[in-house]
Amino acid sequence: MPEARPVIAFAWIASHPWLYPLLESLHVIGIAMLFGGLVVFELRVWGLGAAIAPQALARLALPVSLAGFGVAAATGLTMFISQPAELLANRMFVIKMALLMLAGLNAASFHARGGVTALDGFARAQTLVSLGLWVAVIICGRWIAYY
Numbered sequence: 001m002p003e004a005r006p007v008i009a010f011a012w013i014a015s016h017p018w019l020y021p022l023l024e025s026l027h028v029i030g031i032a033m034l035f036g037g038l039v040v041f042e043l044r045v046w047g048l049g050a051a052i053a054p055q056a057l058a059r060l061a062l063p064v065s066l067a068g069f070g071v072a073a074a075t076g077l078t079m080f081i082s083q084p085a086e087l088l089a090n091r092m093f094v095i096k097m098a099l100l101m102l103a104g105l106n107a108a109s110f111h112a113r114g115g116v117t118a119l120d121g122f123a124r125a126q127t128l129v130s131l132g133l134w135v136a137v138i139i140c141g142r143w144i145a146y147y
Contacts, residue, residue, distance in 0.1 A: 013082035020079065027075040031141075033068025035134055037061040042127035045119050058116045092147040096140035103133040 014020050041061040044054055080087055087093045110126045 010081040011083065013078065020082070023075045023079050027072055027079070030068045030071030030073075030075060031138060034065045034072060035068070035138070037063075037065030037068065038130060038134065041065075042131060045115075045123055045127045054116055054119055087144070090144055090147055092140045092143040096137055096144065099133050099137045099140060103130065103137060106130055106133060 013023070038061070041054075041057055043049065044052060044057050049057070106126055106129050110123065110130070113122075115123050115126065
């Protein structure tokens with residue numbers, strides 16, 4: 001009797017000649033939207049563009065960041081299901097996921113304490129943490145392919 005081998009239903013995604021590169025490209029676009037929106041808003045928290053009301057800027061920048069996160073999450077999940085075992089065994093992927101969780105907790109904390117209206121020293125510290133976490137997420141994401 002032949003040995004049963006597990007069938008990975010979505011493995012074809014990783015070897016498709018144009019689908020996986022398209023997913024990667026959309027993932028990068030999502031990251032750019034997410035990070036770009038955050039940087040613009042967080043610069044305002046630090047006092048740049050003081051003529052722009054933080055609430056008005058948040059109404060513009062934060063939906064772009066959330067849409068970017070949605071694109072990055074959807075494409076990332078699709079890429080993940082094509083090779084879950086390999087990614088879960090990759091230390092950079094695991095670190096990236098932990099950093100994503102921390103970035104999400106930091107953002108939730110920022111907004112829970114009224115971050116858009118409470119632009120104090122703690123809010124500025126949270127924006128530094130946010131930028132650091134997102135830069136680390138991006139770096140870990142790039143290192144996944146080489147680790």
